[in-house]
Amino acid sequence: MAPAQVACCDSSLFSSGPPPPPPSPRFEWPEPIQRVQSIAESGIKCLPPRYVRPVEERPSGHVLVEEQIPLIDMSGLLDERRAKTMEEISDACKKWGFFQMINHGMSSELLNAGRDVSRRFFQLPLEEKQKHANDPKTYVGYGSRIGVQKGVVLDWGDYYYHHFLPASIREEHKWPSKPLEYRPTMKEYCNGALQVCRTLLSVFSQNLGLPPKYLEEAFGGEEDMGICARVNYYPVCPQPDLTFGLSPHSDPGGITILLQNDVSGLQVRKGDYWVPVRPVPDALIINLGDQIEILTNGIYKSVEHRSIVNNNKERMSIVIFCNPDGDKKVGPAKDLIGGSNPVKYRQMTFNEYRMFIRTTGTKGKSYVNSINSTS
Ligand code: OGA
Numbered sequence: 001m002a003p004a005q006v007a008c009c010d011s012s013l014f015s016s017g018p019p020p021p022p023p024s025p026r027f028e029w030p031e032p033i034q035r036v037q038s039i040a041e042s043g044i045k046c047l048p049p050r051y052v053r054p055v056e057e058r059p060s061g062h063v064l065v066e067e068q069i070p071l072i073d074m075s076g077l078l079d080e081r082r083a084k085t086m087e088e089i090s091d092a093c094k095k096w097g098f099f100q101m102i103n104h105g106m107s108s109e110l111l112n113a114g115r116d117v118s119r120r121f122f123q124l125p126l127e128e129k130q131k132h133a134n135d136p137k138t139y140v141g142y143g144s145r146i147g148v149q150k151g152v153v154l155d156w157g158d159y160y161y162h163h164f165l166p167a168s169i170r171e172e173h174k175w176p177s178k179p180l181e182y183r184p185t186m187k188e189y190c191n192g193a194l195q196v197c198r199t200l201l202s203v204f205s206q207n208l209g210l211p212p213k214y215l216e217e218a219f220g221g222e223e224d225m226g227i228c229a230r231v232n233y234y235p236v237c238p239q240p241d242l243t244f245g246l247s248p249h250s251d252p253g254g255i256t257i258l259l260q261n262d263v264s265g266l267q268v269r270k271g272d273y274w275v276p277v278r279p280v281p282d283a284l285i286i287n288l289g290d291q292i293e294i295l296t297n298g299i300y301k302s303v304e305h306r307s308i309v310n311n312n313k314e315r316m317s318i319v320i321f322c323n324p325d326g327d328k329k330v331g332p333a334k335d336l337i338g339g340s341n342p343v344k345y346r347q348m349t350f351n352e353y354r355m356f357i358r359t360t361g362t363k364g365k366s367y368v369n370s371i372n373s374t375s
Protein backbone atom coordinates (compact mmCIF):
# COMPACT_ATOMS: atom_id res chain seq x y z
CA MET A 1 0.00 0.00 0.00
CA ALA A 2 1.34 3.40 -0.91
CA PRO A 3 1.18 5.01 2.55
CA ALA A 4 2.97 2.03 4.14
CA GLN A 5 5.69 2.33 1.55
CA VAL A 6 6.22 5.97 2.39
CA ALA A 7 6.43 5.18 6.10
CA CYS A 8 8.88 2.34 5.47
CA CYS A 9 10.98 4.56 3.31
CA ASP A 10 10.98 7.22 6.04
CA SER A 11 12.04 4.88 8.79
CA SER A 12 14.86 3.41 6.72
CA LEU A 13 16.16 6.91 6.20
CA PHE A 14 16.08 7.60 9.91
CA SER A 15 17.66 4.30 10.83
CA SER A 16 20.67 5.29 8.75
CA GLY A 17 21.65 7.13 11.90
CA PRO A 18 19.91 10.07 13.51
CA PRO A 19 22.39 12.70 14.60
CA PRO A 20 23.36 12.75 18.25
CA PRO A 21 21.19 14.91 20.49
CA PRO A 22 22.47 18.43 20.97
CA PRO A 23 25.08 18.65 23.72
CA SER A 24 23.85 20.19 26.97
CA PRO A 25 24.90 23.78 27.06
CA ARG A 26 27.24 25.15 29.69
CA PHE A 27 25.52 27.99 31.35
CA GLU A 28 28.34 30.48 31.49
CA TRP A 29 30.66 32.20 29.08
CA PRO A 30 33.92 30.23 28.86
CA GLU A 31 36.10 33.34 28.94
CA PRO A 32 35.62 36.88 30.32
CA ILE A 33 33.56 38.92 27.89
CA GLN A 34 35.27 41.84 26.24
CA ARG A 35 33.16 44.37 24.39
CA VAL A 36 34.36 44.74 20.82
CA GLN A 37 33.30 48.37 20.92
CA SER A 38 35.65 49.01 23.88
CA ILE A 39 38.54 47.30 22.13
CA ALA A 40 37.89 49.34 18.97
CA GLU A 41 37.62 52.59 20.92
CA SER A 42 40.90 51.93 22.74
CA GLY A 43 42.61 52.85 19.46
CA ILE A 44 44.57 49.63 18.92
CA LYS A 45 46.32 49.26 15.55
CA CYS A 46 46.51 45.46 15.50
CA LEU A 47 43.65 43.06 15.84
CA PRO A 48 43.87 41.04 19.09
CA PRO A 49 44.71 37.38 18.32
CA ARG A 50 41.34 36.01 19.49
CA TYR A 51 39.65 37.75 16.50
CA VAL A 52 42.18 36.63 13.88
CA ARG A 53 40.88 33.91 11.55
CA PRO A 54 43.17 31.21 10.19
CA VAL A 55 44.46 32.20 6.74
CA GLU A 56 42.11 29.84 4.86
CA GLU A 57 39.02 31.32 6.56
CA ARG A 58 39.63 35.00 5.94
CA PRO A 59 37.18 37.15 3.97
CA SER A 60 39.37 37.99 0.98
CA GLY A 61 38.84 36.33 -2.40
CA HIS A 62 35.86 34.51 -3.87
CA VAL A 63 33.77 37.66 -3.83
CA LEU A 64 31.48 38.11 -6.83
CA VAL A 65 30.57 41.77 -7.21
CA GLU A 66 28.86 41.32 -10.60
CA GLU A 67 25.87 39.48 -9.12
CA GLN A 68 23.08 40.84 -6.94
CA ILE A 69 20.36 39.22 -4.89
CA PRO A 70 16.89 39.98 -6.36
CA LEU A 71 15.14 43.24 -5.50
CA ILE A 72 11.38 42.82 -5.24
CA ASP A 73 8.71 45.54 -5.18
CA MET A 74 6.18 44.18 -2.70
CA SER A 75 3.50 46.69 -3.72
CA GLY A 76 3.05 44.41 -6.73
CA LEU A 77 1.20 41.95 -4.46
CA LEU A 78 -1.64 44.45 -4.17
CA ASP A 79 -2.48 45.07 -7.82
CA GLU A 80 -2.48 43.47 -11.25
CA ARG A 81 1.22 42.61 -10.86
CA ARG A 82 0.38 40.07 -8.14
CA ALA A 83 1.03 36.89 -10.16
CA LYS A 84 4.33 38.25 -11.46
CA THR A 85 5.40 39.36 -7.98
CA MET A 86 4.53 35.96 -6.50
CA GLU A 87 6.66 34.40 -9.22
CA GLU A 88 9.57 36.71 -8.49
CA ILE A 89 9.41 35.75 -4.82
CA SER A 90 9.22 32.07 -5.72
CA ASP A 91 12.29 32.35 -7.97
CA ALA A 92 14.20 34.30 -5.32
CA CYS A 93 13.43 31.64 -2.71
CA LYS A 94 14.52 28.80 -4.97
CA LYS A 95 17.60 30.38 -6.53
CA TRP A 96 18.91 32.52 -3.70
CA GLY A 97 17.08 32.06 -0.41
CA PHE A 98 17.73 35.79 -0.12
CA PHE A 99 16.17 38.94 -1.56
CA GLN A 100 15.69 42.61 -0.82
CA MET A 101 12.27 44.15 -0.82
CA ILE A 102 10.96 47.67 -1.16
CA ASN A 103 7.41 48.97 -0.53
CA HIS A 104 7.09 46.30 2.13
CA GLY A 105 4.75 48.23 4.42
CA MET A 106 7.22 49.48 7.05
CA SER A 107 7.51 53.24 6.68
CA SER A 108 10.79 55.03 6.21
CA GLU A 109 10.09 56.92 9.47
CA LEU A 110 9.73 53.69 11.40
CA LEU A 111 12.92 52.24 9.92
CA ASN A 112 14.83 55.41 10.76
CA ALA A 113 13.38 55.51 14.26
CA GLY A 114 14.53 51.90 14.76
CA ARG A 115 18.02 52.78 13.51
CA ASP A 116 18.10 55.86 15.72
CA VAL A 117 17.21 54.15 19.03
CA SER A 118 19.59 51.30 18.24
CA ARG A 119 22.49 53.62 17.53
CA ARG A 120 21.76 55.63 20.65
CA PHE A 121 21.86 52.49 22.76
CA PHE A 122 25.35 51.64 21.52
CA GLN A 123 26.47 55.24 22.11
CA LEU A 124 25.70 54.94 25.83
CA PRO A 125 28.64 54.66 28.24
CA LEU A 126 29.91 51.13 28.71
CA GLU A 127 28.72 50.96 32.37
CA GLU A 128 25.17 51.69 31.23
CA LYS A 129 25.21 48.96 28.60
CA GLN A 130 26.83 46.51 31.00
CA LYS A 131 23.71 46.67 33.18
CA HIS A 132 22.07 44.57 30.48
CA ALA A 133 24.95 42.09 29.98
CA ASN A 134 23.58 38.77 28.76
CA ASP A 135 24.39 35.18 29.61
CA PRO A 136 24.17 32.06 27.48
CA LYS A 137 21.14 30.66 29.29
CA THR A 138 18.84 32.94 27.32
CA TYR A 139 21.07 35.25 25.30
CA VAL A 140 18.70 38.08 26.17
CA GLY A 141 20.57 41.35 26.63
CA TYR A 142 23.85 42.94 25.60
CA GLY A 143 26.20 40.35 24.15
CA SER A 144 29.49 39.96 22.35
CA ARG A 145 29.63 36.32 21.29
CA ILE A 146 27.44 33.44 20.19
CA GLY A 147 28.33 29.98 21.42
CA VAL A 148 30.15 28.91 24.57
CA GLN A 149 33.06 26.91 23.18
CA LYS A 150 36.30 27.84 24.83
CA GLY A 151 39.18 29.13 22.75
CA VAL A 152 37.33 29.72 19.48
CA VAL A 153 38.06 32.70 17.24
CA LEU A 154 35.54 35.46 18.00
CA ASP A 155 33.64 37.79 15.68
CA TRP A 156 34.16 41.56 15.59
CA GLY A 157 30.75 42.71 16.79
CA ASP A 158 28.48 43.34 19.77
CA TYR A 159 24.71 42.90 19.79
CA TYR A 160 21.55 43.31 21.81
CA TYR A 161 19.09 40.43 21.70
CA HIS A 162 15.51 40.35 22.99
CA HIS A 163 12.14 38.72 22.39
CA PHE A 164 8.90 40.26 21.17
CA LEU A 165 6.59 37.27 20.67
CA PRO A 166 5.17 35.17 22.14
CA ALA A 167 4.11 37.93 24.52
CA SER A 168 4.61 35.52 27.44
CA ILE A 169 8.40 35.69 26.97
CA ARG A 170 8.68 39.33 25.90
CA GLU A 171 10.09 40.51 29.25
CA GLU A 172 10.16 44.10 28.23
CA HIS A 173 12.13 45.00 31.34
CA LYS A 174 15.05 43.18 29.72
CA TRP A 175 14.99 45.45 26.66
CA PRO A 176 17.30 48.48 26.76
CA SER A 177 15.97 51.00 29.29
CA LYS A 178 17.82 53.82 27.52
CA PRO A 179 17.25 55.67 25.33
CA LEU A 180 13.74 56.05 26.68
CA GLU A 181 12.27 55.75 23.18
CA TYR A 182 13.85 52.34 22.62
CA ARG A 183 10.98 50.24 23.96
CA PRO A 184 8.02 51.99 22.30
CA THR A 185 9.90 52.36 19.02
CA MET A 186 11.06 48.76 18.87
CA LYS A 187 7.60 47.53 19.79
CA GLU A 188 6.23 49.30 16.77
CA TYR A 189 9.15 48.08 14.67
CA CYS A 190 8.61 44.45 15.72
CA ASN A 191 4.90 44.74 15.01
CA GLY A 192 5.67 46.04 11.53
CA ALA A 193 8.10 43.17 10.98
CA LEU A 194 5.47 40.69 12.21
CA GLN A 195 3.09 41.86 9.49
CA VAL A 196 5.85 41.54 6.86
CA CYS A 197 6.53 38.03 8.11
CA ARG A 198 2.90 36.97 7.96
CA THR A 199 2.66 38.23 4.38
CA LEU A 200 5.78 36.27 3.45
CA LEU A 201 4.61 33.08 5.18
CA SER A 202 1.36 33.30 3.24
CA VAL A 203 3.10 33.99 -0.10
CA PHE A 204 5.59 31.15 0.48
CA SER A 205 2.75 28.75 1.38
CA GLN A 206 0.83 29.61 -1.77
CA ASN A 207 3.92 29.41 -3.95
CA LEU A 208 4.52 25.91 -2.58
CA GLY A 209 0.93 24.85 -3.34
CA LEU A 210 0.02 24.73 0.36
CA PRO A 211 -3.00 26.41 2.01
CA PRO A 212 -2.20 30.12 2.55
CA LYS A 213 -2.08 29.76 6.34
CA TYR A 214 -0.01 26.57 6.31
CA LEU A 215 3.39 27.97 7.28
CA GLU A 216 1.99 30.48 9.75
CA GLU A 217 0.18 27.66 11.51
CA ALA A 218 3.27 25.46 11.40
CA PHE A 219 5.02 28.34 13.22
CA GLY A 220 2.34 28.24 15.94
CA GLY A 221 0.03 30.94 14.58
CA GLU A 222 0.02 34.58 15.57
CA GLU A 223 -0.24 33.68 19.27
CA ASP A 224 2.71 31.35 19.56
CA MET A 225 5.16 32.07 16.78
CA GLY A 226 8.42 33.65 17.87
CA ILE A 227 9.59 37.11 16.93
CA CYS A 228 12.87 38.29 18.36
CA ALA A 229 15.27 41.08 17.60
CA ARG A 230 19.03 41.27 17.40
CA VAL A 231 20.60 44.66 16.92
CA ASN A 232 24.14 44.18 15.65
CA TYR A 233 26.88 46.74 16.14
CA TYR A 234 30.10 46.29 14.17
CA PRO A 235 32.73 48.84 15.23
CA VAL A 236 35.46 50.11 12.95
CA CYS A 237 38.12 47.41 12.77
CA PRO A 238 41.90 48.01 12.57
CA GLN A 239 42.52 44.94 10.35
CA PRO A 240 39.26 44.04 8.62
CA ASP A 241 40.90 41.52 6.28
CA LEU A 242 41.66 39.19 9.18
CA THR A 243 38.21 38.79 10.70
CA PHE A 244 34.42 38.87 10.29
CA GLY A 245 31.68 40.96 11.86
CA LEU A 246 29.70 37.75 11.81
CA SER A 247 31.31 34.59 10.48
CA PRO A 248 29.55 32.36 7.90
CA HIS A 249 26.29 30.86 9.16
CA SER A 250 22.73 30.12 8.18
CA ASP A 251 20.03 31.47 10.46
CA PRO A 252 18.55 28.68 12.58
CA GLY A 253 14.99 30.05 12.58
CA GLY A 254 12.32 30.65 9.96
CA ILE A 255 12.51 33.99 8.20
CA THR A 256 14.99 36.79 8.87
CA ILE A 257 14.23 40.44 8.15
CA LEU A 258 17.33 42.58 8.17
CA LEU A 259 17.71 46.33 7.95
CA GLN A 260 21.20 47.67 7.49
CA ASN A 261 22.51 51.21 7.63
CA ASP A 262 24.21 52.66 4.56
CA VAL A 263 27.44 50.75 5.15
CA SER A 264 27.75 47.56 3.15
CA GLY A 265 29.12 44.38 4.70
CA LEU A 266 26.57 41.59 4.31
CA GLN A 267 27.59 38.85 1.85
CA VAL A 268 25.56 35.89 0.65
CA ARG A 269 26.96 32.55 -0.40
CA LYS A 270 26.37 31.58 -4.03
CA GLY A 271 28.12 28.28 -4.77
CA ASP A 272 31.80 28.85 -4.08
CA TYR A 273 31.44 32.64 -4.11
CA TRP A 274 30.22 35.41 -1.84
CA VAL A 275 27.91 38.07 -3.25
CA PRO A 276 27.89 41.44 -1.44
CA VAL A 277 24.43 42.87 -0.75
CA ARG A 278 24.24 46.40 -2.09
CA PRO A 279 22.58 48.79 0.39
CA VAL A 280 19.25 50.01 -1.08
CA PRO A 281 17.67 52.82 0.96
CA ASP A 282 14.85 51.52 3.17
CA ALA A 283 14.92 48.06 1.66
CA LEU A 284 14.50 45.09 3.96
CA ILE A 285 16.68 42.08 3.33
CA ILE A 286 14.92 38.76 3.67
CA ASN A 287 16.56 35.41 4.09
CA LEU A 288 15.27 31.93 4.70
CA GLY A 289 16.40 30.09 7.80
CA ASP A 290 16.90 26.42 8.58
CA GLN A 291 13.29 25.87 9.78
CA ILE A 292 11.95 26.84 6.34
CA GLU A 293 14.39 24.40 4.75
CA ILE A 294 13.07 21.66 7.06
CA LEU A 295 9.37 22.54 6.61
CA THR A 296 9.70 22.60 2.81
CA ASN A 297 11.74 19.39 2.85
CA GLY A 298 14.58 21.25 1.14
CA ILE A 299 12.56 22.81 -1.71
CA TYR A 300 13.68 26.11 -0.21
CA LYS A 301 17.12 26.17 1.36
CA SER A 302 18.57 28.32 4.09
CA VAL A 303 21.59 30.13 2.79
CA GLU A 304 24.90 30.90 4.38
CA HIS A 305 25.81 34.51 4.82
CA ARG A 306 28.45 36.51 6.66
CA SER A 307 29.27 40.10 7.39
CA ILE A 308 32.57 41.79 6.88
CA VAL A 309 33.85 44.87 8.67
CA ASN A 310 35.91 47.83 7.55
CA ASN A 311 38.44 50.30 8.91
CA ASN A 312 36.62 53.57 8.54
CA LYS A 313 32.90 53.23 9.28
CA GLU A 314 30.92 51.48 11.96
CA ARG A 315 28.08 49.32 10.68
CA MET A 316 24.78 48.41 12.28
CA SER A 317 21.90 46.15 11.42
CA ILE A 318 18.53 45.46 13.00
CA VAL A 319 17.63 41.84 12.54
CA ILE A 320 14.18 40.42 13.24
CA PHE A 321 13.93 36.65 13.41
CA CYS A 322 10.54 35.05 12.81
CA ASN A 323 10.62 31.55 14.28
CA PRO A 324 8.39 28.59 14.97
CA ASP A 325 6.99 28.26 18.49
CA GLY A 326 9.87 26.82 20.53
CA ASP A 327 7.91 23.78 21.76
CA LYS A 328 6.24 22.73 18.53
CA LYS A 329 7.76 19.93 16.52
CA VAL A 330 8.90 21.08 13.10
CA GLY A 331 9.25 18.64 10.22
CA PRO A 332 8.64 18.51 6.47
CA ALA A 333 5.10 19.46 5.35
CA LYS A 334 3.13 16.28 4.58
CA ASP A 335 1.92 17.69 1.26
CA LEU A 336 5.49 18.13 0.09
CA ILE A 337 6.66 14.57 0.71
CA GLY A 338 5.94 11.11 -0.57
CA GLY A 339 6.63 9.33 -3.87
CA SER A 340 9.82 10.70 -5.34
CA ASN A 341 10.22 13.16 -2.45
CA PRO A 342 11.24 11.16 0.60
CA VAL A 343 11.43 12.86 3.97
CA LYS A 344 14.83 14.49 4.21
CA TYR A 345 14.83 16.02 7.69
CA ARG A 346 13.88 14.62 11.03
CA GLN A 347 11.43 16.45 13.23
CA MET A 348 12.49 18.39 16.28
CA THR A 349 11.38 21.42 18.19
CA PHE A 350 13.00 24.75 17.54
CA ASN A 351 14.11 24.91 21.18
CA GLU A 352 16.04 21.66 20.72
CA TYR A 353 17.46 22.95 17.48
CA ARG A 354 18.69 26.28 18.73
CA MET A 355 20.23 24.79 21.85
CA PHE A 356 22.80 23.24 19.56
CA ILE A 357 23.63 26.52 17.82
CA ARG A 358 23.83 28.35 21.11
CA THR A 359 26.31 25.81 22.36
CA THR A 360 28.59 25.50 19.37
CA GLY A 361 28.16 28.97 17.89
CA THR A 362 27.74 29.71 14.20
CA LYS A 363 29.29 27.15 11.87
CA GLY A 364 28.07 27.49 8.31
CA LYS A 365 25.16 25.12 7.70
CA SER A 366 26.61 22.27 9.69
CA TYR A 367 23.59 21.67 11.87
CA VAL A 368 20.79 21.64 9.31
CA ASN A 369 23.00 19.41 7.18
CA SER A 370 23.49 17.05 10.11
CA ILE A 371 19.73 16.42 10.41
CA ASN A 372 19.39 15.94 6.66
CA SER A 373 19.40 12.20 6.21
CA THR A 374 20.33 12.40 2.53
CA SER A 375 23.44 14.57 2.70
C1 OGA B 1 22.44 37.84 11.72
C2 OGA B 1 23.13 38.29 10.49
C3 OGA B 1 24.21 40.04 9.26
C4 OGA B 1 24.49 41.49 9.33
O1 OGA B 1 22.29 38.68 12.64
O2 OGA B 1 22.03 36.66 11.75
O3 OGA B 1 23.34 37.50 9.63
O4 OGA B 1 24.89 42.03 8.30
N1 OGA B 1 23.52 39.57 10.41
O5 OGA B 1 24.34 42.07 10.41
Ligand code: NI
Nearest residue numbers: 249250251305
Ligand atom coordinates in the same frame (compact mmCIF):
# COMPACT_ATOMS: atom_id res chain seq x y z
NI1 NI C 1 22.31 35.68 9.97
